Amino acid sequence: MTMISQQKLCARLKSSVFSSGLFLVLSVLILGLLPACPALGQEVAESLLSVPAYQEPQGEEVREILIEGTQRIDDAAVVSYLTFGVGDMATSDKVKASLKELFATGLFVDINLAVQDGVLTVQVVENPIISSVSFEGMDMINQDDLEKEVQLKPRLVYTLPKVQKDVQRILDLYRRSGHFAATVDPQVVTLDQNRVDVVFKIVEGKHTGVRRIQFIGNNHFDDDILRGQIHTQESAWWKFFSSSDFYDPDRVSYDRELLRRFYLDQGYVDFRIVSSVAEMAPDKEDFFLTFTLEEGNRYKFGKISVESEIKGLEGQDLQPELLTLFDTWYNGGKIENTVAKLTAILGDRQYAFVNIVPETEKDKEQKIVDLTYRIKPGERVHIGRIDITGNTRTIDKVIRREILVAEGDPYSISKIKQSEQRIKDLGYFETVKITPAQGVQTDRSDVKVEVKEKATGDISLGAGFSSTDGVLGDFSIRERNFLGKGQDVRFGAMLSGNTKQLDFSFTEPYFLDRDLSAGIDLFHVRTDQQEESNYDEVTTGFSLRLGYPLSEALRQVVSYTLRRDKISDVSFTASRFVRDQEGESTSSFVSQELVYDKRNSRLEPTEG
Template identity: 30%
Template sequence: MTKGRSSTAAARARLLATAVFLGAATVSAPFLTPAFAQSFSFSNVVVEGNVRVDPATILSYAGISRGEEVSAAALNDAYQRIANSGLFETVEVVPQGSTLIIRVAEFPIVNIINFEGNRRLKDEELAALVQSQARRVYSPSTAESDAAAIAELYRVQGRMAATVTPKIIRRTDNRVDLVFEVTEGRVVEIERLSFVGNRAFSDRRLRQVLETKQAGFLRTFIRRDTFVAERLELDKKVLTDFYLSRGYIDFQVLDAGAEVSRERDATFVTFTVREGLPYSIGNVTTVSEIEGVDAAEFADVQRIRTGQTYTPLLIDNNITRMENLALKKGLNFVRIEPRITRNDRGQMVNVEFAIVRGERVFVERIDIEGNATTLDQVIRRQFRTVEGDPFNPREIRQSAERIRALGFFSDAQVNAEPGSGPDQVVVNVDVEEQPTGSLSFGLTYSVNSGTGVNVAFSEANFLGRGQRLGLSLNVGTDNQNSSFNFTEPALLGRDLSFSVGAYYRTSDNQNASYDTRNIGFTTGIGFPLGELSNLDLRFRLSEDKISNYDGDSPILIAESDRGALRTVSLGYNYEYDTRVSGLNPNGGILLRFGQDFAGLGGDTEYIETTALALAETRILNEEVTLRAVFEGGAITSLGGNISRVTERYFGNSKIRGFEANGIGPRDLGAADQDALGGNMFAVARFEADFPLGLPEEYGITGGAFLDIGSVWSLDNTAGIGTVDDSFIPRATVGFSVFWTTPIGPLRFNFSHALKKEDYDKEQSFDLTISTQF
């Protein structure tokens, strides 16, 4: 093999020889012809060695005409122009009397392009990077650039020691094979991620904030533990946001540096920070500098009070409320200007909201680029501003955040530029799309339902319309579950979601002496009621059937004899959640309340009411999370109907420490003593999540819990003395291990029942996929 740079070295040698020849001619010329020593004149120009390139093209690069007097420097310039054209491997410019000979050797044609030594990256991935092409002229500079691009791709994936060398293999007919020899090297992982200058928060807590992670024993699966220099800028930003949201207004990242080990197989990343002190809100005032605008009206819509932790988000949210009020009142070009004064002694920030007149600037147009799949309308509806509206920089920034929150784009930049006039601006949206769909095949496992096979398809941006589509099929040892769901998030272009779904479920489990079949169709709409609240309206048409009951419980015999029952219901669900978009970064609350009214048709008639209240907070430098959950439900039968076992509650997953169908009313007089479920349930769960002292990158934390609750109440116990459906509380305590793995967050529960009934079925160990409320 011959390196691609060898031809360039030969060309430079010939250039040096030509320059020496021309210099010698220049030096000796004064002794021969003093009057004309510095110039040449050629009556003939001959081009030799060219095969594909036309002689006229070469002469055009040379720029020398017959009979024209040229100097030695001009000849050198002609050589440089021909050599720099990138068409020739070697160039010689040789004066011979009145004839100028231009002798060239054309670069060869690339026959094929190969990659050798690459194992981690496929040939197709590397081929997409290179600019060199088969059946095109070989260019050493392009090959070097391609090698650098391949090495950069390896560097981004953490292989900083990777080297790529372009080489050529000479073939006949002036052809070459271009080969990129790759030495991948080892992944350069982050061996230690540390902080200097942090006092309020531990290294462990700050590592949870960063996108970059330390390498642990899951290093085979975790891609974020490889060192990527560009990721440090994102880490600096999220670290700054973390401190600012907690009142540290003077926080700075002084330095974010990385050192590579001598063996170049590990990186040590250190963030040097200056925390400062936390500040809270002091005096809050509102003033108006616009005649006729009452500041008191704007003060009434504020949600800020003295003593709150100062955060930029708190200020922005209140500015947004006041600017929205101005729009409702028809006040255009009104801006809310926050004026901050510090009281360093009291660690307080006094805020004055000034209502001022803004510049008269309009949005001329909104240009969107980079969206090959996503429709323009999906991006445009994230803007509250349209062409012709007054320009509001804050609204544009919030629109950019909404676009990024869609999850459709790996990058989204929104910038405003001057328009066609001084009072016009153009909003440019530049996005880079990313995959939004997934097709998964896998195995599932549950202590209660055994193993199963799962096939699922999901698409978050169906046909580029921002719609969500999901299909799933789960076949287990004891049950089958298939479902379909579709959601349109912006029905009729409004902030109104529309959903439709269907399901088919069957069960044949060991926890009951009967089989069930559930078929259903659901649809609904949802819309926000406020910044933190949402309301969903739903409709359900379903058919539930109990079959193959082989027990002797009079209650279950009567219910199975009724066959398949159809249910038609309307319902609603209200939710208020401050955990994500609220102003307290250390916690929040979640409230849910819903009802379903069955009886508009079909065979059942009842009202089902459910409620949930959750509160959580972080303590001990935010390393421990405390959580309390109160949940309950009630089914009230109407019109002389009685509830069936397919409708009632069993407390499954509500109270830990018991098997599925392990608590609640039970017919003790029956041989199988199957659980009957209850029309009511209530539970209180108290949890604490905390670190176990293991490295954070392992993704393993611990938890403790206390569950207290009960399932009770039946409609059809008359004359059956062996059933006790009264309120009987159960209580369990336990310890949990949370493990964040590539297949999902696993939760291992070890529990012990403090209070139970003799017929309850305990479960001291449980493995589940951890879920969120």
């Protein structure tokens, strides 16, 4: 190509490229002509470098925020959920994030965000408030149980997901009671002021029982024995007071564990449950439940030892405490009980956080299991803080004085358990739980005492009829935890045709903050004996009581009583003995009572 024609070509290309809307595309193609048109290539390159890089739109700056559609919710609350505010740029990402935050509150059924001329407008439609929650169609389950099960309550915000979750909760409740055919239809009644009533319409259906329970693979125990080990029972007409013959998948899962424990306690170490299958009967009224088992061989205990990794603690010293013995049938329950026993013993020796691991080595040929209780180190610990929670009425001192350990004492598991039982025996709490917690220092264990208060006051009203006294009435009021101080106060009154009686008693269980129970009893009795013995009698007096322990199980109570008796209006027909007693007399006496109590609980004893 001649110089003149080359120059003409370059000039034409230059004119075409820069005048065309396809500048970027053609520029790339023309780069291939750079050797022929160096001047054109240079201009194209400079033009390419001058093209700005792509940038995401920055959005519009927000100068004002308007909230529309709110009724109950404050505008400021809506603004607080936005991810940007006045002065920020309203990008699409921020708008999406704000929508997500607002919907997550569950307060709104619809939300719209729009920015125009610097004004961010937030339009919302609030979810309604629940006015009432009711149930229809239930016979097998009472309303109180349903109300406890559902989460929707009056004055809460209504949302469809909440309703759907409560429907599932109700269905689960019915299935646990054996009603697998139950259906729940939630209906919403719209009221004024953006309120709704929620009505759960329930069709219970017949309860689904267990027609037959059978086992496959049980060569050493027959079906009747295995049925006796599980909670699920076969349905029968006479079991109308029981719910154990209802099919419940959760109960079946627990039955699998019960079978596993039973076989392990009998020595069948290799036992496993292949499957547990529930099949609906053709009439859709009951289930057939089948457990498929692999029993395996029965094993005995071989060598049994205790190995301690704690310095100064010899495993041989604990050997006599073992419940598992050589050449006896393997028993998983005895292993668990031995671990618990050793843990308690070491806990009393201030090893609060030891870890006792039973290690087994199985010999399939000899059918024996060697067992080693390995005690892994845990530092000797002392009591750190003792924290008490849940006592909204009872003062701390009442609870602390029942705890047998104090801050700084060596940690003792047995004393902790005894303390828990002593607090339960007060009768002031519905639940009592004492748990250890790691303290600030590694050698300290905090003790957390959690209680839940219950009512401790009693009011009694009674009425009756007696051939001697006629109609009689009785009234008493008692507070066993007076002012939350653990004091026992009682007032009683009895009224009949011939007798009028008033009595009052007060007991301080820890007099002078010591283990001394002190109390006083006041009484006043007026008796009309004219019809039978021709006299009237009035008795007034008091008793003082003091009790103290002689030993852990033996307690002595000493009391002093002072009383004044007045016999008056003696008829001349009365006996000489009665006439001789006419007038006032004062008497006093001291009594003693010994109480021996070895029960493990005053309220719910199981031994002693």
